[in-house]
Amino acid sequence: MSMDLSASLVEKIKASVDRQRLLDTAVALVEVPSPTRSAGAVADRLAGLLQQDGFSVERPVADWPEAPAVAVRFKAGAPGRTLQFDGHLDTVHLPFVPPRVSEGILYGSGASDMKGGIAACVEALRVLRETSALPAGGLLLTAHDHHEGPWGDRRQLYALIDAGYVGDAVLLPEYLADRLPLAGRGMAIFEVTLRREGEPAHEVLRPYEEPNVLDTGAELVVRLRDLREQLRATAAPHAGCDAVFVGKIASGEIYNQHPVECRVHGTRRWVTPGTVEAVRADFYRRLEDLARASRTVITADFAVQGDAFHIEASDPLVAAFQAAHQAVTGRTLPPGGKPFVDDGNTFASRAGIPALTHGPDAKGAHTLQEWVPVDELIRLAQVYALTAVGYCASPKEGS
């Protein structure tokens, strides 16, 4: 495919990104607190900013009346692909840190994760409209709540996708800037509860044949350790390998009491897209085997955070992105893995579209010290705008 980013076009886009306007937008979003499930006020703020700019803004409820989502469609006029920019407006539940700008750095709640990135998306949208640089196709900007776990369950993104708020490909401005994430593992958080009948009892008074939940919990940990070794054989380029991890085991009150319950918490990760149900079924089958052997009752919560993710290196989105990155920074990004599960995994599995995560080189996500260089937001807006030019210009396959 042709990646026709002429020097004059690149200069025009770069020069059109307005530093102060972008920064003002980021500050306007950061200054409205929006812990997950309470992003209504910041969604209203974003919608207001876009309306002031003359965009026609939709507010799909998308299964979360508390904070209707924000969506803007912008069309170039000629047929072509639609590139989506998608961001989450909610932040993790930590004490609110108001925005502050000092020596070219933006600080505050959501500065890194991911209101700064959303502001860059808005700026890219403005620039593409002002410069008329988008030759064909269009853009779809979506922003929503319910992202950060464990408070959110991603229901609003699911509903947005199901309602058709989906482009032909999507960019997500999470804080990852040093590699092009071509693959990432799926992940589930499990919490296994092992129980026996009866009451807690003194060690020496218990019926000797009674099931022992603490022994059984320890046996589960050992079995999962053995499974982890087997899973290492299931690997994929950039993603790593399948894994299971136990981070917590809890049981017992005092040293000589025979307990009734044991809990084992951990994660299961996998590299093969489309295998959520097989992975889940395998996990529960192992628990059933152990329950039978130990005569305990084992229940489990297996909360899937996202399926495994993969994008072809030959995808037109990758080519358009790399051309844009080269034009703005002088280099392409090395291919790599996505270390976390983000909404890109959901777009890939639920909407079936290619998804690329690329955001500012921002620090402190999920801490009280989030900070992002304003230069990084400018770079991001430039890369997003130029990616859109290259991606949207080409006709959709089959059209």
Ligand SMILES: [Zn+2]
């Ligand atoms: Zn995020």
